[in-house]
Amino acid sequence: MKATAMAHPIQGLVKYHGMRDEVKRLPYHDSISLCTAPSHTRTTVEFSMDYDEDTFVVDGEELDGRAYERVEAVVEKARSKSDAAHTVYPVRLESENSFPSNVGLGSSSSGFAAAAMALAEAAELDASRQEISTIARVGSASASRAVTGAFSQLHTGLNDEDCRSRRIPSDLHEDLKIVVGLVPYHKETEDAHDEAADSHMFQARNAHIHGQLAEMRDGLRNNEFDTVFELAEHDSLSLAATTMTGPSGWVYWQPATLSILNTVRELREEEDIPVYFSTDTGASVYVNTTEEYVDQVEEAVADCGVSTTVWDVGGPAKLLDEEKHLF
Ligand SMILES: Nc1ncnc2c1ncn2[C@@H]1O[C@H](COP(=O)(O)OP(=O)(O)OP(=O)(O)O)[C@@H](O)[C@H]1O
Ligand SMILES: C[C@@](O)(CCOP(=O)(O)OP(=O)(O)O)CC(=O)O
Structure with a gap:
């Protein structure tokens, strides 16, 4: 079948x-x-x-x-x-x-x-x-x-x-826009998971994360944009700190990554735009903002010398009809 x-x-x-x-x-x-x-x-x-x-x-x-x-x-x-x-x-x-x-x-x-x-x-x-x-x-x-x-x-x-x-x-998906700043630096996330527990920061992260999870759930249920994406920005820093202090001292952020992080902070602090960065285990950056500011934010991210796309929130995995079979 x-x-x-x-x-x-x-x-x-x-x-x-x-x-x-x-x-x-x-x-x-x-x-x-x-x-x-x-x-x-x-x-x-x-x-x-x-x-x-x-x-x-x-x-x-x-x-x-x-x-x-x-x-x-x-x-x-x-x-x-x-x-x-x-x-x-x-x-x-x-x-x-x-x-x-x-x-x-x-x-x-x-x-x-x-x-x-x-x-x-x-x-x-x-x-x-x-x-x-x-x-x-x-x-x-x-x-x-x-x-x-x-x-x-x-x-x-x-x-x-x-x-x-x-x-x-x-309901946060209704107004959220995600500007992706693509930084094409190749990595395998499994390498980071393998040595996670060997960072001296790991116990601190583990203790800290339960409060973060509770606040994130509450922020999502109450549709609080700033709470949710400020927490995600903070957790990006926590994850990078833990990874960088593991046995291989792995730094996955690249110069273009840092340039985007600085740009996001400037837009927020100097122009009062609701915008937050988020990185997973890798160099590319998600820049979370609202529909009203997405064009201005995308332009500023592109000025960091990276290619950009704008994404929305996606739904669950689903089955497709037989005309979509790949073979
Ligand atoms: N369509 C796919 N089907 C099965 N395995 C895939 C597919 N796409 C990627 N993979 C596997 O996932 C690995 C990449 O994921 P990895 O765990 O390193 O990081 P990730 O953080 O999920 O990915 P990314 O770096 O794209 O964010 C690839 O090396 C490949 O083995
Ligand atoms: C922080 C992340 O980037 C970690 C992604 O880890 P993976 O799902 O790639 O790990 P494996 O289980 O080894 O495949 C994003 C997240 O899931 O929070």
């Missing part, structure tokens, strides 16, 4: 950093994000006796090594939950991202969310999005939140009943 799904990537708000279990991908703490659109991944899967082995192709390239293992973990999780006989056959997966990967724009989140959604359908699971979020999680924890979409929280826990993503209701 063949199935196709799409999912939007995430921008972290209270960001996820570090896993207590790297096989089940159980994070140390909860995390909250929003999905971005129209950026998306589209993925088609098919289990068939005509295939010799599991094969995965992303943006025209056949996966191997670690990238292959991560997709295989998602396939195996879907197989383990399925009673359908045909899931013993090899699977073919093809996927396309509408935006660059490994530059801090969350390609692993939409990638594994679209894979999990399509696999759940092809394996006839009849599962809710919350349940599918646990399948996506074994590829990438951020992918759990991309399954449930919009503003979502991945709850940590030691099992799939607890460690799953749930939506947080908010």
